[in-house]
Amino acid sequence: MQLPFLTFLTPPNWFPSLCKTLLLQAPTTQAESGSLVMAGVLLSLVIIYFASKVGGELSNSLGFPAVLGELVGGVIVGISALHLLVFPESGAESSNSIIITLLQSTAGLSPDSANATFSSMGEVISVLAELGAIVLLFEIGLESNLKELLAVGPQAAIVAIVGVVVPFAGGTVGLIYLFGVPAVPAIFGGAALTATSIGITSKVLSEIGRLTSKEGQIILGAAVIDDVLGIIVLAVVASLAKTGSVDVGNVLYPVISASVFLIGAILLGNVLNTSFVAIANQLKTRGGVIIPALIFAFVLSYIAAAIHLEAILGAFAAGLVFDETDKRKELDKQIVPIADMLVPIFFVTVGAKTDFGVLNPAVPSNREGLIMATFLIAVAIAGKVVTGLAVFGQPGINRLAIGVGMIPRGEVGLVFAGVGSASGVLSEATEAAIIMMVILTTFIAPPLLRLVFQEPAIAKPEKSDASISD
Amino acid sequence: MQLPFLTFLTPPNWFPSLCKTLLLQAPTTQAESGSLVMAGVLLSLVIIYFASKVGGELSNSLGFPAVLGELVGGVIVGISALHLLVFPESGAESSNSIIITLLQSTAGLSPDSANATFSSMGEVISVLAELGAIVLLFEIGLESNLKELLAVGPQAAIVAIVGVVVPFAGGTVGLIYLFGVPAVPAIFGGAALTATSIGITSKVLSEIGRLTSKEGQIILGAAVIDDVLGIIVLAVVASLAKTGSVDVGNVLYPVISASVFLIGAILLGNVLNTSFVAIANQLKTRGGVIIPALIFAFVLSYIAAAIHLEAILGAFAAGLVFDETDKRKELDKQIVPIADMLVPIFFVTVGAKTDFGVLNPAVPSNREGLIMATFLIAVAIAGKVVTGLAVFGQPGINRLAIGVGMIPRGEVGLVFAGVGSASGVLSEATEAAIIMMVILTTFIAPPLLRLVFQEPAIAKPEKSDASISD
Numbered sequence: 001m002q003l004p005f006l007t008f009l010t011p012p013n014w015f016p017s018l019c020k021t022l023l024l025q026a027p028t029t030q031a032e033s034g035s036l037v038m039a040g041v042l043l044s045l046v047i048i049y050f051a052s053k054v055g056g057e058l059s060n061s062l063g064f065p066a067v068l069g070e071l072v073g074g075v076i077v078g079i080s081a082l083h084l085l086v087f088p089e090s091g092a093e094s095s096n097s098i099i100i101t102l103l104q105s106t107a108g109l110s111p112d113s114a115n116a117t118f119s120s121m122g123e124v125i126s127v128l129a130e131l132g133a134i135v136l137l138f139e140i141g142l143e144s145n146l147k148e149l150l151a152v153g154p155q156a157a158i159v160a161i162v163g164v165v166v167p168f169a170g171g172t173v174g175l176i177y178l179f180g181v182p183a184v185p186a187i188f189g190g191a192a193l194t195a196t197s198i199g200i201t202s203k204v205l206s207e208i209g210r211l212t213s214k215e216g217q218i219i220l221g222a223a224v225i226d227d228v229l230g231i232i233v234l235a236v237v238a239s240l241a242k243t244g245s246v247d248v249g250n251v252l253y254p255v256i257s258a259s260v261f262l263i264g265a266i267l268l269g270n271v272l273n274t275s276f277v278a279i280a281n282q283l284k285t286r287g288g289v290i291i292p293a294l295i296f297a298f299v300l301s302y303i304a305a306a307i308h309l310e311a312i313l314g315a316f317a318a319g320l321v322f323d324e325t326d327k328r329k330e331l332d333k334q335i336v337p338i339a340d341m342l343v344p345i346f347f348v349t350v351g352a353k354t355d356f357g358v359l360n361p362a363v364p365s366n367r368e369g370l371i372m373a374t375f376l377i378a379v380a381i382a383g384k385v386v387t388g389l390a391v392f393g394q395p396g397i398n399r400l401a402i403g404v405g406m407i408p409r410g411e412v413g414l415v416f417a418g419v420g421s422a423s424g425v426l427s428e429a430t431e432a433a434i435i436m437m438v439i440l441t442t443f444i445a446p447p448l449l450r451l452v453f454q455e456p457a458i459a460k461p462e463k464s465d466a467s468i469s470d
Numbered sequence: 471m472q473l474p475f476l477t478f479l480t481p482p483n484w485f486p487s488l489c490k491t492l493l494l495q496a497p498t499t500q501a502e503s504g505s506l507v508m509a510g511v512l513l514s515l516v517i518i519y520f521a522s523k524v525g526g527e528l529s530n531s532l533g534f535p536a537v538l539g540e541l542v543g544g545v546i547v548g549i550s551a552l553h554l555l556v557f558p559e560s561g562a563e564s565s566n567s568i569i570i571t572l573l574q575s576t577a578g579l580s581p582d583s584a585n586a587t588f589s590s591m592g593e594v595i596s597v598l599a600e601l602g603a604i605v606l607l608f609e610i611g612l613e614s615n616l617k618e619l620l621a622v623g624p625q626a627a628i629v630a631i632v633g634v635v636v637p638f639a640g641g642t643v644g645l646i647y648l649f650g651v652p653a654v655p656a657i658f659g660g661a662a663l664t665a666t667s668i669g670i671t672s673k674v675l676s677e678i679g680r681l682t683s684k685e686g687q688i689i690l691g692a693a694v695i696d697d698v699l700g701i702i703v704l705a706v707v708a709s710l711a712k713t714g715s716v717d718v719g720n721v722l723y724p725v726i727s728a729s730v731f732l733i734g735a736i737l738l739g740n741v742l743n744t745s746f747v748a749i750a751n752q753l754k755t756r757g758g759v760i761i762p763a764l765i766f767a768f769v770l771s772y773i774a775a776a777i778h779l780e781a782i783l784g785a786f787a788a789g790l791v792f793d794e795t796d797k798r799k800e801l802d803k804q805i806v807p808i809a810d811m812l813v814p815i816f817f818v819t820v821g822a823k824t825d826f827g828v829l830n831p832a833v834p835s836n837r838e839g840l841i842m843a844t845f846l847i848a849v850a851i852a853g854k855v856v857t858g859l860a861v862f863g864q865p866g867i868n869r870l871a872i873g874v875g876m877i878p879r880g881e882v883g884l885v886f887a888g889v890g891s892a893s894g895v896l897s898e899a900t901e902a903a904i905i906m907m908v909i910l911t912t913f914i915a916p917p918l919l920r921l922v923f924q925e926p927a928i929a930k931p932e933k934s935d936a937s938i939s940d
Contacts, residue, residue: 035775035892037593038600042772042781049765056755066755107776123507123590124597130508285526285536287810294811295519302512305505306577311512334807340757341764341808422505 036109040121043099045345047084048125051077051352052344067197068442070344071414071435074351085352087122094118125349130311132346133415135339137312138297140227141319142332155391156221162390163222163406164229167193167383174379175430179372184240185425191237192416192434193380195230196223196406197442205405210453215398218391219405226406228316232258234416238310241425257307262317265300269321272296277326289327290334293318312415350414353421354435358428369429373436380437381407381444401452408445413438506579510591513569515815517554518595521547521822522814537667538912540814541884541905544821555822557592564588595819600781602816603885605809607782608767610697611789612802625861626691632860633692633876634699637663637853644849645900649842654710655895661707662886662904663850665700666693666876667912675875680923685868688861689875696876698786702728704886708780711895727777732787735770739791742766747796759797760804763788782885820884823891824905828898839899843906850907851877851914871922878915883908 055073056066077084079092084099086092094100094114099121103109109117172190175181181189201223210216236255276296280289300314322331359373360366384406388399417434420426426434521543529539547554549562554569556562564570564584569591573579579587642660645651651659671693680686706725746766750759770784792801829843830836854876858869887904890896896904 035781038597038781039772039775041597041601042768042775046765046768046772049761049768053753053755053757053761053765057753060755120593124594127508127511127594131511283523283527285523285530286806287523287814290807290810291519291523291814295516295523298512298516298519302509302516305509305512311505311508334810336756337760337804337807338811340760340804344757344761 036103036107036113036117037120037124039107040099040103040117041124043102044085044121044125045128047077047099048074048345048348051085052348055348056344063446065408065442065446067347068439070347071351071439074348075354075356076351077348078352078354080354080356085125085348087126087349087353088119089122089126089353091355125345128342129346129349129418132339132342132344132349133312133418134297134301134315135335136343136346137415138315138319139335139339139343141316141321142323142328142335143319155218155394157225158390158392159218159222159387159402159406160225160229163196163226163384163387164194164233166386167379168233170379170383171376174375175372178375179368181430185420185427185430188237188241188416188420188426189376189430189434191230191233192413192420193376193383193409193437194226194233195409195413196226196384197408197413201405201408201445205449210401210449214394215401215405215453218397218402222387222402222406228262232262232313234310234313234419237416238419238423241420241423258313261304261307261313265314265317266321269296269317273321273325276322280327289330290338293322293327293331293335296321310415310419346418347414350418350435354417354432355428356432358432359436366429369433372429373433376433376437377440380409380441398452401449404445404448404452407448408442409438506573506577506583506587507590507594509577510569510573510587511594513572514555514591514595515598517547517569518544518815518818521555522818526814533916535878535912535916537817538909540817541821541909544818545824545826546821547818548822548824550824550826555595555818557596557819557823558589559592559596559823561825595815598812599816599819599888602809602812602814602819603782603888604767604771604785605805606813606816607885608785608789609805609809609813611786611791612793612798612805613789625688625864627695628860628862629688629692629857629872629876630695630699633666633696633854633857634664634703636856637849638703640849640853641846644845645842648845649838651900655890655897655900658707658711658886658890658896659846659900659904661700661703662883662890663846663853663879663907664696664703665879665883666696666854667878667883671875671878671915675919680919684864685871685875685923688867688872692857692872692876698732702732702783704780704783704889707886708889708893711890711893728783731774731777731783735784735787736791739766739787743791743795746792750797759800760808763792763797763801763805766791780885780889816888817884820888820905824887824902825898826902828902829906836899839903842899843903846903846907847910850879850911868922871919874915874918874922877918878912879908 051073052070055069055071055076057069059069059072060066074085076082079086082098083092083096086097094117097118100109100114100118103117104111104114168190170190171193172186175186175189176183179186201219205216205219232255236258239253276292280292283289283292297315297318300318301311302314304314304317305311322328325331358366358369361370385400385403387406388401388403391397391399391402413434417426417431417438420434421431522540525539525541525543525546526536527539529542530536544555546552549556552568553562553566556567564587567588570579570584570588573587574581574584638660640660641663642656645656645659646653671689675686675689702725706728709723746762749762753759753762767785767788770788771781772784774784774787775781792798795801828836828839831840855870855873857876858871858873861867861869861872883904887896887901887908890904891901
């Protein structure tokens with residue numbers, strides 16, 4: 001749905017010829033098409049960064065996590081609204097792209113090569129977005145800590161497991177029996193409900209001064225375990241989506257390969273750790289820490305992709321491994337600007353590719369998607385709130401706060417939507433419903449958390465720069 | 471020229487079927503081709519980083535700048551030797567690419583989609599390399615300082631101007647009259663001889679403890695001016711290459727637009743500076759400094775590309791502008807890991823795309839290229855050594871040392887080769903000769919500099935991490 005008031009953004013007829021006159025433009029030659037792809041990529045990145053910063057800052061100033069604003073910013077510049085950032089795979093044509101129009105009027109792109117430039121641009125931005133997801137999961141892996149997981153103990157584990165099983169089962173069964181969705185996309189939809197956003201959760205807890213409470217510790221520990229479980233679920237589901245059907249081999253193979261891969265990577269990583277530190281200490285030129293780390297992360301990502309898991313699973317495993325090394329602090333510091341540069345491309349692109357037109361209630365055929373979104377949101381909230389009831393041996397603990405703390409979905413949920421969209425199994429309505437669910441759970445968690453923690457919030461915000469997700 | 475002993479790298483016949491059995495591979499579906507491009511990009515990046523680190527560290531341990539090793543590493547993994555990193559535009563086919571062979575045997579790439587995957591991979595890596603060049607020039611702009619340029623005064627300026635004019639004129643005239651090269655590629659060849667590598671020069675001077683000597687100061691100042699002149703020359707020449715002929719309009723337009731653009735960007739930038747600092751101070755979410763800086767750099771890069779200059783000129787101007795802000799130190803620190811990640815892609819790709827097969831002396835038709843390389847190297851050395859003679863009002867100064875200090879070409883020379891190759895005006899022999907020239911001038915400068923500074927070198931190496939080019 002292109003909004004009618006945006007037509008003024010289309011340059012008038014005389015604009016191209018004026019530009020040509022002013023700039024003494026030569027006609028496009030074949031040799032130039034490469035540099036026009038580059039020009040298009042630069043414009044796309046400017047739009048992405050602008051959307052992510054305006055969205056992120058507005059969201060932050062309203063008390064919501066920045067990642068939420070980046071996502072909404074992407075929706076606004078994307079296929080649903082401004083058409084500044086559109087992609088061939090979401091059905092857009094080069095004539096729909098305002099960047100292509102701009103390249104034609106200001107940089108001398110010829111109409112003949114518009115389609116090729118449009119599709120190359122889209123491919124490059126999609127790969128950059130995926131690199132953003134890889135760097136994000138690497139960073140989350142770095143922030144996660146295997147030993148901490150063991151220390152927070154059984155309470156966190158039970159909360160995590162209940163919080164994965166209940167929404168997954170509820171979502172999948174509901175989608176199949178209430179909405180008649182086929183098994184694979186239904187499992188995808190259910191799986192997207194599983195992983196709590198560790199970044200968003202820890203950010204919100206620190207903002208209301210509850211990060212170090214007993215409830216806060218359990219929430220954090222469960223969110224970490226949850227993340228790992230969610231990524232294994234993602235691996236299973238994405239593999240199912242790729243082969244298209246559900247049978248025992250299809251279920252067992254990814255479960256086994258995901259487990260073997262993750263455990264193997266961490267065991268091997270713990271052995272290679274020492275070599276890594278030794279090598280990094282020997283390297284005297286620039287990038288002596290970050291480049292070996294990226295090599296390891298990219299190798300694991302490649303292996304994960306090659307054995308039909310997801311590349312991000314490899315990046316997460318690499319992050320977990322490096323978390324244990326002496327070089328971690330240096331790596332932590334160096335990955336931040338790289339993540340700042342690449343991760344927003346991922347969030348904005350996810351938003352931009354989502355066509356909210358399919359949720360427009362004015363169109364009768366869309367109503368099913370809207371009802372589905374409402375159902376997913378209800379399961380997403382209920383499925384996490386019940387986790388508090390599973391906590392044992394902690395009299396007087398605020399069970400409701402624990403459940404509410406698990407509500408926000410984030411990165412991993414969006415990764416599900418992105419993977420589902422890329423593998424083509426999710427209908428547009430289901431994908432939009434998942435993104436709606438992520439946006440809404442992220443929206444409602446901060447005010448709900450303030451509410452259930454009853455006492456006035458102790459304002460002790462940690463430095464935003466130090467948190468993961470925004 | 472593929473080396474015969476490398477045939478063992480090709481997997482044996484039974485390997486793919488073994489992998490298929492082990493991995494329960496499904497046949498490639500259309501939806502999967504996107505993730506195979508990503509897998510190919512990840513493998514390419516692993517190869518690039520491996521080549522850059524091994525090359526850079528070896529080079530560094532031999533007393534040469536790391537960038538030299540990255541370049542040679544690229545040559546070794548590229549079209550000239552191992553064929554690990556090859557590109558469609560240098561005439562390679564997907565069957566020549568070891569990455570494509572690996573994707574076919576380990577990740578289930580079907581032969582039908584091999585060509586499409588190969589060309590998409592190449593496109594993505596080329597854009598990443600160009601982003602690397604943009605980040606590199608942005609960083610060089612940040613390191614350069616307009617005020618310093620004015621302070622080092624007339625000596626540095628005269629050295630810079632002589633050191634641009636003499637090699638440019640000598641190279642161009644020689645290529646036209648001695649080798650019968652047409653005007654545009656000859657001008658390109660001459661222009662590639664102009665810019666001293668500020669990164670390499672400052673690194674070498676600091677390594678021999680001469681950075682703060684009077685000679686060192688003049689060399690550094692001249693190298694900075696030289697860089698700016700070189701980039702303007704590049705803009706002029708690249709524009710000539712694009713339109714294909716030399717006439718007054720073609721020469722005047724880029725001179726004027728480059729000057730107007732650079733001066734305009736800096737003047738406008740100085741006004742926008744205050745807004746930038748104000749905005750960056752207001753931003754509370756992650757990337758509050760780097761994202762606005764990247765938006766500015768990419769906008770200037772886009773404008774530069776759109777008015778038929780080079781994108782890197784915009785990035786350099788953006789760097790110069792930010793050099794003047796309060797946020798510079800923060801920006802300096804944050805750009806380092808981003809440059810560490812992206813710049814090696816540029817250097818390795820330049821090396822990998824260069825086919826040294828055309829310089830093989832065993833093939834009679836190659837001998838012209840070899841003689842041309844010898845000529846360019848002679849002009850490159852002589853043209854800079856004479857600059858010492860131009861220094862005035864400094865009795866007792868080591869004129870030879872100043873001239874020798876200006877010899878190493880680097881980033882900008884490689885950018886010339888890359889731009890020339892992309893715009894299709896350089897013959898393979900000329901391009902290979904330019905890269906040979908860059909490699910050789912970089913090789914001989916450090917030992918020559920030690921020699922001309924006579925007294926035993928005072929070993930006071932600065933931390934490698936602090937220099938620009940490696």
